[in-house]
Amino acid sequence: MRACTQCGKCCEIYGAGLTATADEIAWWETFRPGIARYVSNGVLWVDPVSQQRLASCPWLTDNKSEGTFGCSIYPDRPEDCRHYPVTLSEMARDGCEMLESSDLKHPQKSQQALDVLMIDSRPPLA
Numbered sequence: 673m674r675a676c677t678q679c680g681k682c683c684e685i686y687g688a689g690l691t692a693t694a695d696e697i698a699w700w701e702t703f704r705p706g707i708a709r710y711v712s713n714g715v716l717w718v719d720p721v722s723q724q725r726l727a728s729c730p731w732l733t734d735n736k737s738e739g740t741f742g743c744s745i746y747p748d749r750p751e752d753c754r755h756y757p758v759t760l761s762e763m764a765r766d767g768c769e770m771l772e773s774s775d776l777k778h779p780q781k782s783q784q785a786l787d788v789l790m791i792d793s794r795p796p797l798a
């Protein structure tokens with residue numbers, strides 16, 4: 673299990689279909705109105721001018737010189753984003769670059785390694 677390479681695949685796959693709780697949205701409305709502008713009737717992410725749902729996450733940045741992607745609201749990103757990746761199977765399905773081929777030979781150990789890597793972002797998989 674390697675650290676996140678910032679390949680951006682997870683944001684590209686899931687960024688347009690994220691959800692957020694009412695508490696998250698209320699927090700953005702109070703403390704991060706710039707983010708809340710892209711939420712409409714509980715739906716993420718919506719163009720604040722056209723009110724059309726966006727086809728991709730508006731906060732994904734392309735660090736072309738480094739060949740990586742970033743998140744311009746990283747400290748305030750949705751819980752959905754904080755929790756990814758959760759399981760080895762979703763990583764394999766999504767092509768997540770944290771997953772190494774050897775991880776699939778020892779799935780239990782690899783899941784524990786993933787849970788340690790993610791300890792600051794989400795609770796461990798039960």
Ligand code: SF4
Pocket residue numbers: 682683684686687729730731732733742743744745746749750753
């Ligand atoms: S909010 Fe940030 S972490 Fe979440 S999908 Fe968008 S760019 Fe990725």
Ligand code: SF4
Pocket residue numbers: 675676677678679680681682683756757766767768769770
């Ligand atoms: S798909 Fe995996 S390696 Fe790529 S940015 Fe997401 S968590 Fe990081």
